[in-house]
Amino acid sequence: MSPSTSAPRKLKKATKAKKKPDWILGPTPRDIFSPANFDPEPKGPEARNIPEIERLELVVANPALYEVATAVLPRKEPGTRGRTPHYPPYVFLIYVCAISVFNTARSTEANLQHKTIWEIVREGVRRCLGDVEADSLPETGPQRHHWLQYRHKMLDALPQLREASRDAWIQQAIALGYLSEERPRGCWLRPDRSQVINGDATVVRPPSDQTEQFTRDEKTGKMRRRRVDPDAGIQIEGGDRAVYGKKIVSFSVRLPERAHSRIILNADGARHRSPEEDPDREEEASTALRLAHEILDRAPGVIAAVFDTAWRGTHRARLVARGIVVYTPQHDGISPKPLNKYRYDHCIHDVYAAAGRSCERHISVDGQTIYTPLPVRELPVRPGVNSYRFYHAVEIPCRNGPHIELIPVYETKEDRTLDPRTKRSKFNRCEHLRQIPPNTDLGDRLKGFRQDSESTNCTLDYSHWDKRLPAYGAPGALLIYLGFAWMINSIALGTVGEPRR
Ligand SMILES: [Zn+2]
Incomplete structure (x- = not known):
């Protein structure tokens, strides 16, 4: 859908007229999908609150972050003007992650300027890359202008950063026992949670809801230029909520009964403009399909993939052929x-x-x-x-x-x-026909895994001020999302080994 000119504030709940079917469905029988002795998935423990300082500690302790940044991000040429401090590329990847830790770029700058916080970063560098590297870092963290300058280079390398991050996340997940081919995997009917990938699409809000480039100032009557997000539009989230923003699709996996064990495996932006405006568009369902294939290519231990009603039969068929169970709620209005x-x-x-x-x-x-x-x-x-x-x-x-x-x-x-x-x-x-039909006990179990991926989006919202991602344009939003995913994954990496509480 192209951006609307109407004020997004006036968005109403999108309503769909549902046609009442002229047939009746009989009761769900007891069978392998709804067995008499069905055990629902046990509820996990309450997640402990991880303070900002610890989140940053976990981010900078993730060795894969340095490897990815060094492999794909361009090295910034040392400043030409005298004593401009020099920051290696990984510092800017840490900066992007820190935006999800400290909520805004401004607050990230202020925190990284603080000696105690910057020392945490240097300690992480020391442990992952050694004393020489840590001692060569400037005395304080980058300022906002350093970040804004380097951000362009990161955006130029965004496709490579996305792919290298995805590969590193999947490898870290497998190393922790997720998606493993050896580990007890559960069965097709009831796959272990650590073998099920969950997809979700979320609409991230731009820094402002402004949809018109020029508006008249009510007091002075003068025309004022406004910044409009070129990629934002009105999107439907969760089937019926209209939200102004950009859509990002991601897949994650987690362990059963373990808080903070979620690992985001793959993510990308979905484009949504009309085919006339954007002939190369890849909307939500096909983006999600591509992401799932990318994961299966790298993690053959996956048993099942769960997504929402955006996936129809043709999407599911291609994944079923690869030997996984694909679960999505059944689309309304399909005739027998x-x-x-x-x-x-x-x-x-x-x-x-x-x-x-x-x-x-x-x-x-x-x-x-x-x-x-x-x-x-x-x-x-x-x-x-x-x-x-x-x-x-x-x-x-x-x-x-x-x-x-x-x-x-x-x-x-x-x-x-x-x-x-x-x-x-x-x-x-x-x-x-569905491998595990909806409205069965085992179908509902898989559906329950989805609510969890919705909670990832909730965390994404609350990790940013006013629930907005501080970036205009779809690539900028994806960059922030990659940083968010690195933060979430570093938390899992650092806490999955903790004793069970
Ligand atoms: Zn008969």
């Missing part, structure tokens, strides 16, 4: 699709896909169409040469005794063939 009419000697069963799973279709005495979810007894998984095949072993209850049918829940070759009439692929199977 006929799957098969199973004919046996003495009976016929009309099976449809509704609400993400196989259902038997009945017509009630008063003419209502009822779709009764069929219990699934097994989730067979067959690794293939090029892709994984997932099935539901479905039980069709019958007066002649139950029938068992194997129904694919991955996109089959047959599904992809083009229908000569519509010129579209025959069946968007992953849109209609």
